[in-house]
Amino acid sequence: MNRELSPVKFLVAGALLLTPMFALAGCASQDPQILEQRPFYQAELGTDTHGRKNWLDRIIEADPGKLKVEMASDYDDHPPATIAVMPFCDEGSGNFIVNKIPITFRNHDEQEQWAWTDSQRLRRTVAGYLGQREFTVINPIAVDAVLKSRGIDNMAKLRAASPIELGKLLGADALVYGQVNNYEGYYSASCRHSTSASALGCCRRTTAKL
Numbered sequence: 350m351n352r353e354l355s356p357v358k359f360l361v362a363g364a365l366l367l368t369p370m371f372a373l374a375g376c377a378s379q380d381p382q383i384l385e386q387r388p389f390y391q392a393e394l395g396t397d398t399h400g401r402k403n404w405l406d407r408i409i410e411a412d413p414g415k416l417k418v419e420m421a422s423d424y425d426d427h428p429p430a431t432i433a434v435m436p437f438c439d440e441g442s443g444n445f446i447v448n449k450i451p452i453t454f455r456n457h458d459e460q461e462q463w464a465w466t467d468s469q470r471l472r473r474t475v476a477g478y479l480g481q482r483e484f485t486v487i488n489p490i491a492v493d494a495v496l497k498s499r500g501i502d503n504m505a506k507l508r509a510a511s512p513i514e515l516g517k518l519l520g521a522d523a524l525v526y527g528q529v530n531n532y533e534g535y536y537s538a539s540c541r542h543s544t545s546a547s548a549l550g551c552c553r554r555t556t557a558k559l
Contacts, residue, residue: 384440384464385504390493391465429522432479432551433487433515436496437472437527438504439464446533467532475527487521495519504528512552524552 443460444451455463472489480486495518501507512524527550 381440382505385438385508387438387461387464387503389436389465389502389504390497391462393466393469394462395466429484429551431485431487431521432523432525433492433519433521434472434476434479434489434525435507435515435527436489436493436504437468437475437529439468439529439532441467441529441531446531449533464529468527468529471527471529475525479525487519492519526550526552 441464442451443464444455445453445463476486476489495515496502496507499510499518501510507526516522516524
């Protein structure tokens with residue numbers, strides 16, 4: 350019997366051996382304190398293609414997006430009129446994940462840029478959603494300008510800053526904080542969809558409570 354491996358069999362065997370290694374690399378835990386020191390205000394990537402479906406996307410992509418909102422019990426007693434949406438952070442790996450396996454292996458700078466890009470996409474979605482409601486939403490560019498002037502350039506510094514003082518500086522009744530926990534793509538049969546697990550909180554300026 351001929352036991353020589355053909356090039357095709359060699360590639361298949363290599364893929365089977367490497368897949369568990371990729372899965373482990375995608376699941377490796379990272380220190381949240383380090384992730385919260387990722388810098389804000391970076392150039393966003395993929396702006397020429399993000400949110401624009403091509404013909405193949407329209408055929409195979411399922412996108413049942415939804416947003417669940419829970420309202421505080423005393424909201425009617427203290428409704429905010431003006432809201433500032435703070436920069437969000439991304440505590441994921443910074444790589445593109447499909448079916449729990451990373452398919453990109455970006456360097457440190459690329460991971461930080463993509464983390465900023467993904468988190469700000471979610472930030473703008475939340476700001477747009479709130480802007481359609483009864484709130485006045487402060488322009489995120491103005492929010493970032495104020496934070497920059499105070500030397501707040503990562504999530505660790507933003508969390509440490511007083512919401513009461515930030516609210517006064519921004520002229521906001523409430524501040525919205527958020528983070529992306531993971532941003533992944535999934536393929537199943539002929540369908541494709543993306544998921545983003547995130548955490549959001551609205552903090553009143555007067556009480557500094559979420």
